[in-house]
Amino acid sequence: MATVNIEGVTLHLAHPDTLNLVCVGQEEVVRQILAAWILVDERDLPLHPRLVGKPGVGKTTLAYAAAQRLSREVYIFQATVDTRPEDLLVTPVISEEGRIKYMASPIVTAMIRGGVAIIDEANRMSEKSWASLAPLLDSRRYVESIVAGIKIKAHPDFRLCVTMNEDASTFDLPEYIDSRLKPIIYVDFPEAEEEKEILRANLPFAEEELLNYLVTFLQAAHRQGEPYSVRDGVNIGRYALKRLRSSPEERTLKEALKEAVVAVLGPEALNYFPEEERPQPFRLRPV
Secondary structure, eight states: OOEEEETTEEEEOOOOOOOOOOOOSOHHHHHHHHHHHOOSSTTOOOOOOEEEESTTSSHHHHHHHHHHHTTOOEEEEEOOTTOOHHHHSEEEEEOTTSOEEEEEOHHHHHHHHTOEEEEETGGGSOHHHHHTTGGGGSTTOEEEETTTTEEEEOOTTOEEEEEEEOSSSSOOOOHHHHTTSOSEEEOOOOOHHHHHHHHHHHOTTSOHHHHHHHHHHHHHHHHTTOOOOHHHHHHHHHHHHHHHHHOSSOOBHHHHHHHHHHHHHOGGGGGGSOOOSSOOBOOOOOO
């Protein structure tokens, strides 16, 4: 584990995240993130974009894809209602020798190494936690760890992005934080063709018929304002294929998909399932 010494205190740094995420489409969102991060003058500062949308629309994937365009290390911090200020900055732990070790959070590690920090589901945090990041989000660009007794300045290459879900289980942002997390970039459900490409990228082993079923189902749900996402579609497709593989008797693709829809989303989701008069038997390709 890498370490760095700041004001006589040794910090143990977090490891960067390497994710096998597939980013297809939504190129305009990626361009908006990158635009927020660029500097137009040596006196300029990067912005901290806020990606907002329903769960499962790919906000984290898009932020990660934008960071990869910069060829920077990426550090993801998963926010929760239990997140404490020290979780965001520096956490003390007892080492094997019985001494206190100071562990830098993914955010602080990104600050030190000039990487990109993504705070996922950021509006699940309380105001007390946000307060510890306030000086990082303005022209001061530093954080102050009370636990370690040090001030940590951000590397000039450090960039930050947060994602926020549009649901009821979140805190309202304090005004002084809301004004620092701009621009707000809304991420919506993709159009049919783009959604199909995302499904194909995540289900490269699926037949075209299965992808068509999933796209038709998801688009019908989107039109009615349901929160079903591409992530749900991927899980439905995977489970349907697993049921087809595990079942010794012949069954139709439609039957397997209906079973998967109920298992993933509940029986009410069948209202959006595409019906056909004569479903054809579906056989998996040999492994």
